[in-house]
Amino acid sequence: MYSKVSSVVLRGIDAEEISVETDVAFGFPTFSIVGLPDTAIRESKERVRTAIVNSGFSFPAMRVTVNLSPAGVRKEGTHFDLPIALCILKSSGISAAAGIEEFVFIGELALDGRINRINGVLPMISGMLECGMKKFVIPEGNRSEGAMVENAEIYCAATLNDAVRFAMSGVGLERVEFCAADFEDTDDVPDFADVSGQEQAKRALQIAASAMHNVLMTGSPGSGKSMLAKRMPGIMPPLLYEEALEVTKIYSASGLLGEGRPMITKRPFRSPDHTVTPTALIGGGLRARAGEVSLAHTGVLFLDEIAEFSKQSREALRIPLENEKVTISRISGSITLPCSFLAVAAMNPCPCGYLGDTDRECTCTAAEIHKYNRRLSGPFLDRIDMCVTLTSPGYDEIREHKSGISTAEMKAAVMTAREMQTHRYRNSSIKYNSQMSTEQIKEYCRLDEAGDRLLRRAYKELKLSVRSYDRILKVARTIADMDGRNEIATGDVAEAVQYRCGRDIFG
Template sequence: MSSKILSAAVVGLDAELVQVEADISNNPLGTFIIVGLPDAAVSESRERVRSAVKNSGLYFPKRKVTVNLAPADLRKQGPSYDLPIAISILAATKKINCDNFSNFLFVGELALNGELRPVNGILPIAIKAKNKGLTAMFVPAANATEAKLVKDLEIIPVNNLIELVAHLEGCKLIPQAPYTEFNFDNVKIEFDMAYIKGQEHVKRAMEISAAGAHNVLMSGPPGSGKTLIARTMPSILPNLSLKEALEITKIYSVAGELPAETALMTSRPFRSPHHTASGVALVGGGTWPRPGEISLAHRGILFLDEFAEFTRQVLENLRQPLEDGVIHVSRAASNLSFPAKFILVAASNPCACGYLGDREKNCVCSSAQIINYKKKISGPILDRIDLHIEVPRIKFDKLSSDINSEGSAEIKKRVENARILQSQRFADTNFITNSEMTPEAIKRFCQVDNTSTNLLHQAVDQMHLSARGYFRILKLARTIADLAGEANILTPHIAEALQYRPRIE
């Protein structure tokens, strides 16, 4: 006696259908074998499934049970195969009729008492099920809202094995999960730009960064407000679109980072890994590759505080994703890609003691120490950062001033207006922001007049700009022009963009 049930395996950020085959032989030994390249969690499902079936008052065969997870060359990981394995065994023993199961997909972890527990990666599995023309997907009740983000696919929320068997036998049907509407407008603001006293030039730079998704490096002494400024950035970013929210949710679902009771990420990510984080933690990878911090910051902000304290090797891993917006993870068994279109906001002290150039406290570092400290961040990494800003210490009179600073709401309106111009500009492309433009797109969208061309020519010679630096200045100037509501890039826009560019020897 045998049966076939459909499930799915998460591969990177996508899913592949897996056929769960169960065979009940006449061998009286009562062994239970799972084949098809399972990992430890899948192999351990033998005991979970056996106990769940028995404790649900259902029959578990005392003969040899062989379960095959096909295709056999695709690695299977995690406990999500518990439910399809249990259903395939019940179908093989004729306890339930599986004649109409060809368009159904089952996924979920079983507790020993037969209850279903939530699993990771439900959203990409649901997307795959819909794309393959399946009509229904049976998921743990806790995963139902996430799965229902995929429209035109019947999602059946299951609480326990007994409930599911009754549904499949037609005794007591489970109502399908309803689609939930989500609101992207009521995003909670924890840190407002109004909290920042003074630092108007820094706030201007952060506004430009938010408008065009440009990378930022802040340098200043301890206590100058770099961390607070970084944490206010989410408050001026545009609200997520549904497409962006689904992209982010997919990443968080696969990584197991989706917050409890959250089906859809409705606010932009803000990730702040510690400076001791490893390269794998930052960019992703591992034996079973999973998204790293740069992918978890997709369409949001990656804040690297104490930038120079990260090991050079870890920072060098950022080169390719900063340029391409994607990270490729190569392993012996697989080659996977994870999206990584984030805004890098980095903060660093100017030297080891932190007080180089400070107006109130003298630096105690030697020239050699200062040089060695600056060498911690390589030229290629600095070249990929569009806005370099000095954040000086704030004087007491500004800190104690009663004058209200401009709040996030006003700045956000200007950022949103600039983003609208960009969406109109890139309507026939795959770009969303100015920072994503390729050299070909820059030639098309960043035309400058003769005066601006002469200014750029002088800057390239005097500041020793690389080709990448030249193109990044044009993209930055395009964003500054958008904030000003200008259709063309003017000389003042180029001049302001050049102010944020350091001279790299």
């Protein structure tokens, strides 16, 4: 007898509907699964057979054929156990309740009939919602993940028995209530007030956070580069629901969610080590996993010791920085993941790290320093809007200074700037000043006569490049936005000049 149940397959963070079809027929008892299953699905035969028996049902001693359709799509994951088991029971005579074909079943079976938690439930559900499927049965262990999705009818099943009872009667499982996550809570992000001094760098990071300007910090070891970068998520606006959903989908598909962390509610902060491979950074591998750039989506990607990254890794960053998405091509097809992040790069001023330090002597030669700084040339630096140098803490410590500006104080201006940008770009495809094209710079970064004269003079005297000219305008736009002003003042331009890139660190 033939029967059918719906399930889903994940490709990156996109979902595709899969029909699980079963036919149980007279003949020599066999159990075969067809339709491009991967090893995990082929092994599900044993789990399904044992779980069915241990749940008190009998496994049909007949010819059992399971097809995963469309048969041409490669399928992976253990979550087909539940739909396969239900389908087999349906085929062997269990009467299903009306309307059960509208449900998508997701779940991995344990040998005793329990349903185990799986990865990727969130992108599966939200992908199916887009396809018009609204009803789901998911593992009990994924309950909190399911609770994040609005406008879906989701039920959680703890055992195969529960699921079968539900499939037969349409009742018996509790519906998951939608529960909005708290996006405001950033308590565990450290506060900028902990960093004494370095007001110049803090200001740079504040501007960067206001319009997602990528920023490069240069400074001796111990000057506080990592300390400052770690505090970045705290001054960024809370995640929007849509953003959180998108990030959580990536984390869910990568298996980085747990029962204790069903949803990503804070902007991610990722800091890959400098030994990271291009694949780990961008994404890829046999099963096409998300890379650090995608895991940092909507948040901060901190590239500490950027000069020590391999050339391949640095080059690989170009496309994600440019396109804000990555496409990973594999033999089974290609997947596209979003990666709109704020890059905070940090490096030492020279190979030994102590050039310009007041306490330690730099042991590098002039040529070594030149070569070191040249590592960051060209395409990567082109995507960096702002550069800032941190002075060694000892330098400022010996002179008294006030206690530092706090995260809360810094965030206020960021929020003002974000509002200004939301309003300005409401009819545009971009969201932040850092994304402006040359035409948009012309339209939105008009300078008054004094500002224009200043920038022209800076261009000549400080030997700016055309690119850095545009970047200064973008940053000046942001500085004015932080103050809630539509006009860019001369002072804004002057301050933006101070954060220009491409300064010869050692001439």
